[in-house]
Ligand code: SF4
């Protein structure tokens with residue numbers, strides 16, 4: 157895989173600072189049952205990095221000490237961490253809202269037969285990737301048969317009440333473009349998803365999050381291989397909208413890696429750009445137990461233009477929405 161950091165290191169992206177912490181996003185491991193071409197984590201079945209039980213206890217201690225109200229669990233496929241359920245239960249017990257970044261097909265993996273029931277029982281919000289409502293496009297990006305399996309899993313989640321009005325079980329879908337283009341308008345695409353998935357498969361969901369592909373890791377490397385990296389960076393920079401700076405996710409989120417080290421966001425984690433704190437080369441979550449990170453400078457590079465282009469992009473979809 158081509159390294160993307162040297163290409164984004166020298167940057168004119170504006171300096172920004174943190175606000176109050178609202179969300180702890182924890183990457184519990186890079187192992188995944190899929191190996192999607194756009195994956196910024198470079199996750200896959202052979203990755204072995206996995207958060208330990210001890211580090212998960214530190215995450216729980218941090219949630220208690222900080223009073224953060226949202227835990228966003230990501231991976232890889234986070235459910236493959238053997239302590240995933242322990243983390244969910246502990247967070248829910250202290251009233252923390254839990255989000256699971258679920259790739260859907262994990263529901264059909266051996267040992268995960270009761271996953272939908274578990275997520276239902278603990279009212280976990282599901283954020284599920286479905287990069288298109290057309291089979292051909294999904295399979296090209298995520299692997300053969302993934303679309304069909306995803307549809308089956310969405311139906312299962314619907315049966316448990318996910319996405320159904322009044323159930324309190326939230327099912328949000330995530331779209332990202334197939335190639336080196338900006339995503340379409342979130343609201344319009346959400347309508348298209350609703351119509352297509354509803355009419356064809358009777359599937360319901362709450363919101364569609366539209367994400368911009370980041371020029372890093374697997375997608376960035378693919379751009380380099382195709383000679384499209386500079387062109388894509390120009391596209392992001394030309395679409396820069398300064399008002400999106402106010403709501404980029406790093407303002408109120410901290411990203412934690414599988415060893416417990418902290419970053420301003422998941423993308424910085426993947427680039428190995430630690431959260432800047434007290435001049436230390438890297439900081440562990442346990443060092444921040446009662447720290448107010450407000451006004452701390454955020455580590456920005458050229459990839460940040462991916463968050464501010466057009467309607468903006470974050471783990472909660474378009475910023476302008
Ligand atoms: S399902 Fe998600 S984590 Fe797994 S390879 Fe695909 S994009 Fe990466």
Ligand code: SF4
Pocket residue numbers: 404405406407420421422423424454455456457459460461463
């Ligand atoms: S990539 Fe986006 S979320 Fe991460 S530091 Fe840059 S602007 Fe913030």
